[in-house]
Amino acid sequence: MLGLTVHRKKNFEETITDTTEALKKEGFGVLTTIDVKNTLKEKIGVDFKRYTILGACNPGFAHKALQTADEIGLLLPCNVVVTEEKNGETKVSIFDPMTMTKLVQNPELEKIAKEVQEKLIQVIHHLHE
Secondary structure, eight states, rough: EEEEEESSSSHHHHHHHHHHHHHHHTOOOEEEEEHHHHHHHHHHHHOOEEEEEEEEOHHHHHHHHHHHGGGGGGGGEEEEEEEOOTOOOOOEEEEOGGGGGHHHHHHHHHHHHHHHHHHHHHHHHHHOO
């Protein structure tokens, strides 16, 4: 499993707002927002469900991780995916930073990834409220 997931009965816009706020509470900012639905429509003319990728970053943890393993930048920022499900509900999936430790064998990076994972689990808990 690549991520931490929560299903919500709230609409898409509320979920984007709530997710951004939950990330902020845990020290993350959103650096990028990719509207996959619109991009696919514009670029290749296909219809797709509402699907947004938020590129979230906690600068302190990013700095620590980059000092530990320079190539870890290939896996930053932490992606958060918000999708609208067929029943009108939403799903939020957050990349689990512990997945990085399977790709880069580094005990120091593992400690950082665990700390970040704990923060992101709190984001999921905020979204359950």
